[in-house]
Amino acid sequence: MKKFLRTIGALALTASLVACGTSDSNDDEQATGTDDDGEGEATEEVQSLVVGATAVPHAEVLEFAKPLLLEEGIDIEIQVFQDYILPNTTLESGEIDVNYFQTPGYLAQQLADNENFDFVSVGSIHAEPIGIYSQEYTSLDELPEGAEIIFSDSISDHGRILPIFEDAGLIELDVAEGELATVDNIVSNPKNLQFGSTQVEARMLAPSFENGEGDAIAINTNYALEGNVDIEKYGIAFESDEKLQGNLIVVRSEDENNEAILKLVEVLQSEEVTQFIEEQYNGAVIPLHE
Incomplete structure (x- = not known):
C-alpha cells in the first residue's frame, strides 16, 4: 500500500x-x-x-x-x-x-x-484503505511493548484493521473463513499491543489523532481526508490491495x-x-x- x-x-x-x-x-x-x-x-x-x-x-x-x-x-x-x-x-x-x-x-x-x-x-x-497513523512512530515495528491502538467503535472496521497488524507479523489471528476478525480472534500478541481498549466514533478518529491520543490510531480514509490528516506524513501502514x-x-x-x-x-x-x-x-x- x-x-x-x-x-x-x-x-x-x-x-x-x-x-x-x-x-x-x-x-x-x-x-x-x-x-x-x-x-x-x-x-x-x-x-x-x-x-x-x-x-x-x-x-x-x-x-x-x-x-x-x-x-x-x-x-x-x-x-x-x-x-x-x-x-x-x-x-x-x-x-x-x-x-x-x-x-x-x-x-x-x-x-x-x-x-x-x-x-x-x-x-x-x-x-x-483504512490506515494506521502515528505522530511518534514511523512504522508498525517501532511500536513499543503495550502500545495503545485506538479503534473506531464499528466492529466491522476491526475486521479490516487487525489483518494489517497480522500482515506486519505483530499478531496472529484465528478466523473462520468468510468471517471478520475481532480482538477475540487474536491468538498471539508478543508485544501485548492494546487493541481497541479505547474506541470512539469513526468520525472522531481524526480529532483524536490531532489531540495526540494513543500510540497509533486506525482511521478510515474518508475521515482522514475530511479531518485534513496528513496521510503521507503520518500514515505508517494500510490495508493490502487484495483485502480492500x-x-x-x-x-x-x-x-x-x-x-x-x-x-x-x-x-x-x-x-x-x-x-x-x-x-x-x-x-x-x-x-x-x-
Whole structure:
C-alpha cells in the first residue's frame, strides 16, 4: 500500500453540504424538447433520486457525477451525513432512495443487527484503505511493548484493521473463513499491543489523532481526508490491495432493479467518474468496480 502513499500529499478537501429532502424515485418530473424531426414538442422524463452519502469523498463524487446523470435523465439530490448510522435508518424509512458510504462488511453487520433492514448492494464504486497513523512512530515495528491502538467503535472496521497488524507479523489471528476478525480472534500478541481498549466514533478518529491520543490510531480514509490528516506524513501502514473492500451503492431490496438506480451505478462506474476519483484523491481513494 506504500506505493500510493508517495503520491498522496496532504489533502485538504471540503464537501458542499446539500439541503436534506425526500423524494420518491418513481415520481417523474417532465422536461420538454423537440421530436426527432425537429417538429412539435416531445416529452422527456426526468427521474429524481435522493442519495445519502458521507461528505468526503462520497458527496464530492456525487456532485461531480450530477451533470452526467442529468444528461441521462436522472436528477439527484445529495443528502450528506456525518455518521454511519443515519444513512441506513433513513434508507429504511424511505427518506432517501439510495445510500453510498458503506463496505460489504459494514452492510453485513448492519443487516445482522437490524432485522427491519431489507437492503442489497447494486454496485461497488471505490475503495478507501483504512490506515494506521502515528505522530511518534514511523512504522508498525517501532511500536513499543503495550502500545495503545485506538479503534473506531464499528466492529466491522476491526475486521479490516487487525489483518494489517497480522500482515506486519505483530499478531496472529484465528478466523473462520468468510468471517471478520475481532480482538477475540487474536491468538498471539508478543508485544501485548492494546487493541481497541479505547474506541470512539469513526468520525472522531481524526480529532483524536490531532489531540495526540494513543500510540497509533486506525482511521478510515474518508475521515482522514475530511479531518485534513496528513496521510503521507503520518500514515505508517494500510490495508493490502487484495483485502480492500468497495464502498457500495445500497438500496432497499424492492428497488434492486430500479432503472434509475442502475443508471446511477453505471455513471458512477464510468470512465469520467473514475478519472475524477484518480485525479482528485491522488491514490487515497481507489476506483474499484465489482
